[in-house]
Amino acid sequence: MIQRLQIRNYAIIEELRLDFADGLSIITGETGAGKSIVLGALNLILGGRADTKTLFNPEEKCVIEGRFSLAAYDLQSFFAENDLDYDEELIIRREITPSGKSRAFVNDTPANLKVLQDLGSTLIDLHQQFDTLYINNPTFQLELLDALAGQREAVVSYRKAYAQWQELRRQLAQLHEEQARARREQEFLEFQVNEFNEAALLPDEQDALESERHRLSNAEEIKQLTSGAFHFLSEDDNAVTDQLASIALRLYPLAHGDAKLKVLYERFESLRLELEELASELEAFGEDTEVSPERLQEVEDRLSLIYRLQAKHAVKTTEDLLRIQEELSSRLGQFADLDEAIAKRTAAKDKLLQQLLKDGAALRAGRQRVAPQFAKSVQEQLADLSMENAQLQVDFQALEKPGPYGLDEVQVLFSANKGGRLQSIKTAASGGEMSRLALVTKSLVASAMKLPTLIFDEIDAGVSGDVAQKMGRILTDLSRHHQVVVITHSPQVASRADRHYFVYKQDKEGVERTITRVRELNAEERVRSIAVMLSQNPPSESALTNARELIEG
Known part of the structure; x- marks a missing residue:
């Protein structure tokens, strides 16, 4: 208010x-x-x-x-x-x-x-x-009938279900669009996923292959160098490890009498042992190094595949490729999820539609039940307001599908003159007739619905x-x-x-x-004002008396 x-x-x-x-x-x-x-x-x-x-x-x-x-x-x-x-x-x-x-x-x-x-x-x-405003508004006319039928809570429930139904329809339209796009993309995605599956990439595979390629490419040189180093350190007549062992043998007894020399000896011995171990590992590495043009070609082919996939997807590591493979596989899986989502929402939409049809039919029955008495009551009150020939009728039109307020559109048809053709209020009623019609209709539902x-x-x-x-x-x-x-x-x-x-x-x-x-x-001023409206200014005594009677009555 x-x-x-x-x-x-x-x-x-x-x-x-x-x-x-x-x-x-x-x-x-x-x-x-x-x-x-x-x-x-x-x-x-x-x-x-x-x-x-x-x-x-x-x-x-x-x-x-x-x-x-x-x-x-x-x-x-x-x-x-x-x-x-x-x-x-x-x-x-x-x-x-x-x-x-x-x-x-x-x-x-x-x-x-x-x-x-x-x-x-x-x-x-x-x-x-x-000014027509509410009285000529079809939505208000529906609300008016619902108020008279005492089914406003049923309308609220219907509108809630209708909103859910509309939301499901919107979601389904969006899902069908996604599905159409997905079908166009699916074949290309399947090709990409198959390419990844055939590649069978492994984490850190690229580093290992690049290292193996380097060793295979230099296998002969590696074997010669490691073999020569081993002989120099351990096999020659004057092998380094033999000379170090001789020094260690002579240094050992002297180190026990001098703490500082003992520390130096321990360091020397540690280095000697490390050098012997290194010589053995160089020999083993050389022996394990294989000169294999066939294997080198296999590694080169494998790396070429990896490099091609990296260039195609604009990444630099096998980890990035594996992440892309997972994303592509996930997108393919979503196609199946999309079909399931469409099926689930379609079932929910159809169920809501049946509920709307049932509830809408109940709303229609309530409206049609009160419409004749509403029209009769309006005509009777309009007759009291000097519109004796006024006619009013509520026209129902069935909708092809549920609407926001039910299964019907209603239009209040009106004629102010005897034998006049019933038309929409906006077309048939003058300004004064419109106001009186608005007053009467709203007085009929005053206790049943909220009004501004x-x-x-x-x-x-x-x-x-x-x-x-x-x-x-x-x-x-x-x-x-x-x-x-x-x-x-x-x-x-x-x-x-x-x-x-x-x-x-x-x-x-x-x-x-x-x-x-x-x-x-104030009270006395009201009497005088109404008396002036009844007669003249200043008002007569009889007008003042009449004014008091009107107020008291």
Whole structure:
């Protein structure tokens, strides 16, 4: 509900503040006093277009601020989706600068006009002449029937299942696209994986092969060199190891009498033994080295295969190749996973479809059950509001597949004239007829569904006193469940107010300028204001008496 509206520097409003409450708030005033200007300012914070021509003072910015309570609305998800901070007390502010720049804020966070429009349509339902809004909205018409049928929870359950069904359909479409791409890729991937499988690569294989190739390529030289080194160290007449052994034999007894020499001896002996071992290993290495052109060719061929795969996949090691092989194999495995995922989601989608068809049929039955009585009730109440020939019918059209609200589209068809062709409300109803139709339909569901703050602008235009009195009763009943604001020229409607605001023009002191002001009337001021509406200004005693009777009645 709206709690407060503050306007500064807009049209002929210098500064104005309206505090609203629950129930029925009535706004009256002379023609041209600025009632429609107040609505124009309200429309700006609901996302309406801005114009610098509306600035009261063209050198200052215009600021319009609305304060709302969100306790009755489930808007947390809306705020989350739009990256806005949620609080049960909401402030929407709109600013228009002299340069023409317009800015909007939701709880001090900048917001675009689309967010304001979506949020505003949830908070305020503004009925003006030729303004259809909710009453002509097929979705609202469905919600209205569901409220009358007492199946709003069933609709919530259906919509949840529908959202899941739509998500599964989206996932399946994506999976089928992936599958089509996969089929084009599969043959090429299989070729690459087969190439890797045939190569049968091993970790660190490249280093070992390159080392073996080097040894095979130099086998004869290695054998000659290692054999010569072995003979030089161990086999010749003056072999190095024999000479070192002789020195060690002579040094040994001397080392036991000198600690420092003993250390040197131990080092010498260690080197002698190491040299003997080295000689043996050189001999063994030479003997093990094979001169094999056949094996060298095998190694060269194997390395060529590895180098070719590395060049093809732009890597430098066998480890990288093995990683690529694993990735390719994994991608091939995903093709099978893709088929399984499609089958699983298809089964879940088909199951949800059957549930939607069942639940949608139940929703259709509930709507069709209440539709005739709804149409009859609307016609009866419209007859009380001087629309005796009004006809209304709910037309159901079956959908080819489940929709977001069920298996049907509905359209409320209307004719205001006897024998007139039933048409859509937007086509068939004038502005005044639209407002009365909106009032009646919403009064029928007032206790059954949540509605935004309802604002009616001159809904009683052109109706008689008796009809206006009946309209006032309907507004009173409606305001027991929802916040209602009515701009009216009818004393019968005005007499129903829980709060009565009077809009008037006043000359500003010191400058030749007229400004709009508003004040809430006290009990005696209400009597006088309604009496003026009944007769003249100043009002007669009989008008004052009549005004009191209207208020007390």
